[in-house]
Amino acid sequence: xxxxxxxxxxxxxxxxxxxxxxxxxxxxxxxxxxxxxxxxxxxxxxxxxxxxxxxxxxxxxxxxxxxxxxxxxxxxxxxxxxxxxxxxxxxxxxxxxxxxxxxxxxxxxxxxxxxxxxxxxxxxxxxxxxxxxxxx
Amino acid sequence: xxxxxxxxxxxxxxxxxxxxxxxxxxxxxxxxxxxxxxxxxxxxxxxxxxxxxxxxxxxxxxxxxxxxxxxxxxxxxxxxxxxxxxxxxxxxxxxxxxxxxxxxxxxxxxxxxxxxxxxxxxxxxxxxxxxxxxxxxxxxxxxxxxxxxxxxxxxxxxxxxxxxxxxxxxxxxxxxxxxxxxxxxxxxxxxxxxxxxxxxxxxxxxxxxxxxxxxxxxxxxxxxxxxxxxxxxxxxxxxxxxxxxxxxxxxxxxxxxxxxxxxxxxxxxxxxxxxxxxxxxxxxxxxxxxxxxxxxxxxxxxxxxxxxxxxxxxxxxxxxxxxxxxxxxxxxxxxxxxxxxxx
Numbered sequence: 001x002x003x004x005x006x007x008x009x010x011x012x013x014x015x016x017x018x019x020x021x022x023x024x025x026x027x028x029x030x031x032x033x034x035x036x037x038x039x040x041x042x043x044x045x046x047x048x049x050x051x052x053x054x055x056x057x058x059x060x061x062x063x064x065x066x067x068x069x070x071x072x073x074x075x076x077x078x079x080x081x082x083x084x085x086x087x088x089x090x091x092x093x094x095x096x097x098x099x100x101x102x103x104x105x106x107x108x109x110x111x112x113x114x115x116x117x118x119x120x121x122x123x124x125x126x127x128x129x130x131x132x133x134x135x136x
Numbered sequence: 137x138x139x140x141x142x143x144x145x146x147x148x149x150x151x152x153x154x155x156x157x158x159x160x161x162x163x164x165x166x167x168x169x170x171x172x173x174x175x176x177x178x179x180x181x182x183x184x185x186x187x188x189x190x191x192x193x194x195x196x197x198x199x200x201x202x203x204x205x206x207x208x209x210x211x212x213x214x215x216x217x218x219x220x221x222x223x224x225x226x227x228x229x230x231x232x233x234x235x236x237x238x239x240x241x242x243x244x245x246x247x248x249x250x251x252x253x254x255x256x257x258x259x260x261x262x263x264x265x266x267x268x269x270x271x272x273x274x275x276x277x278x279x280x281x282x283x284x285x286x287x288x289x290x291x292x293x294x295x296x297x298x299x300x301x302x303x304x305x306x307x308x309x310x311x312x313x314x315x316x317x318x319x320x321x322x323x324x325x326x327x328x329x330x331x332x333x334x335x336x337x338x339x340x341x342x343x344x345x346x347x348x349x350x351x352x353x354x355x356x357x358x359x360x361x362x363x364x365x366x367x368x369x370x371x372x373x374x375x376x377x378x379x380x381x382x383x384x385x386x387x388x389x390x391x392x393x394x395x396x397x398x399x400x401x402x403x404x405x406x407x408x409x410x411x412x413x414x415x416x417x418x419x420x421x422x423x424x425x426x427x428x429x430x431x432x433x434x435x436x437x438x439x440x441x442x443x444x445x446x447x448x449x450x451x452x453x454x455x456x457x458x459x460x461x462x463x464x465x466x467x468x469x470x471x472x473x474x475x476x477x478x479x
Contacts, residue, residue, distance in 0.1 A: 037452070038448050038451075038452075041448070041451050041452050041455055042451065044455055045451055045454075045455060048455075048458075080319075080320070083319075083320040083322060084320040086320070086322045087314075087320040087321055087322040087325045088320075090322055090325040090326050090329065091311060091325045091328075091329070093329065105326070106326075106468070106472075109322060109323045109326060109464075109468060110468050112322070112323070113323055113461060113464040113465050113468065114465070116461050117461045117462065117464075117465055120458045120461055121458065121461070121462060124462055124465065125465065127391065128391075128465070128466075128469070
């Protein structure tokens with residue numbers, strides 16, 4: 001996709017400037033007011049959007065490949081359908097009950113959780129005193 | 137706040153219930169509320185009768201959302217049983233079960249005092265004070281758990297009794313809850329299977345609070361003043377309450393204080409043992425911590441999926457739902473730890 005930037009900044013840089021400005025100029029004035037929690041929530045949402053924009057776009061593809069390997073079928077690039085099929089297979093206990101499959105499943109689940117948590121609450125894993133799991 | 141007519145109706149109700157000559161009520165402030173529940177701190181000047189004097193009371197209405205919570209009459213019965221068993225909980229005084237007075241059922245309780253503000257308690261309590269409060273919470277849970285299912289107390293006979301496949305039923309309820317959120321959840325599906333496969337053998341079911349955590353009890357410093365919010369209470373494995381309190385998601389900003397972000401696990405267990413006389417089954421507590429992560433995670437997903445009143449509430453709910461990822465992360469490590477310890 002060819003982009004025609006409106007401003008000299010990239011969308012990521014614009015977002016960063018907006019976050020810094022709101023944090024410095026808005027947040028202090030909302031302290032002890034009913035608007036404080038809303039302002040913090042809005043800033044957190046912007047930070048998550050920023051993290052998603054900066055994340056490796058190949059992660060979803062690797063997650064998809066792992067699920068396809070576990071279920072032995074393809075999903076034509078549709079990660080959501082793949083996750084839905086994996087959830088259904090786990091509930092139906094239709095995945096092989098052998099050790100290697102279960103280990104692969106657990107590895108996959110932990111990586112999938114860690115990759116999302118890294119975007120939404122990157123300090124959480126550090127606080128748990130665990131090293132972040134290897135990425136996809 | 138309550139309308140003038142409602143305050144008048146409440147005064148008349150209290151006058152009759154307290155067998156007083158005259159009652160004047162002032163609503164001091166709204167208390168934290170959930171599910172559309174009326175919840176107010178009230179000052180009552182009572183003239184005549186056994187309760188004569190100036191009393192600080194709590195008016196607690198029935199929740200609108202009745203899928204998860206008990207009706208006022210049932211909650212009142214549980215509070216009476218728990219109070220009689222010695223639980224430090226606000227004395228339940230009067231029940232209006234029909235909605236004739238304020239349009240919805242409600243109960244009146246004595247005010248316990250202290251603060252239930254989690255941030256205040258966590259900030260104010262030193263490590264030693266936190267341990268003493270955790271010890272007290274352990275004692276309180278043991279008192280509640282002294283109410284055994286096999287005692288067949290008539291007042292709370294309405295509580296469903298777990299049968300042989302109770303954990304399978306619990307798993308089915310969790311799966312149904314997951315069906316209500318639109319995003320597939322492989323990790324929670326896997327954890328629910330694990331919980332169903334490792335369900336503890338429970339020899340004695342007891343009355344459990346099932347939601348004791350920061351925010352649901354009040355204290356003045358290290359002194360416990362009251363345990364609240366018994367509307368999720370039911371028969372269960374007594375270790376469930378200890379696990380719920382120790383679950384990582386219940387510790388807020390102080391994860392190293394394993395007993396609810398308040399004090400140490402050892403202090404909690406010590407207090408429990410002192411009253412119950414039984415050893416705490418730490419492994420079963422750990423099992424229930426994993427179950428707590430599933431419960432908390434699914435609850436976060438449900439909050440995110442619920443219709444929002446406005447844009448701001450919608451944003452807060454969506455962000456709230458992301459707590460499910462923390463629960464996912466916790467439960468995977470805790471299942472790993474549980475499995476390693478079994479080898």
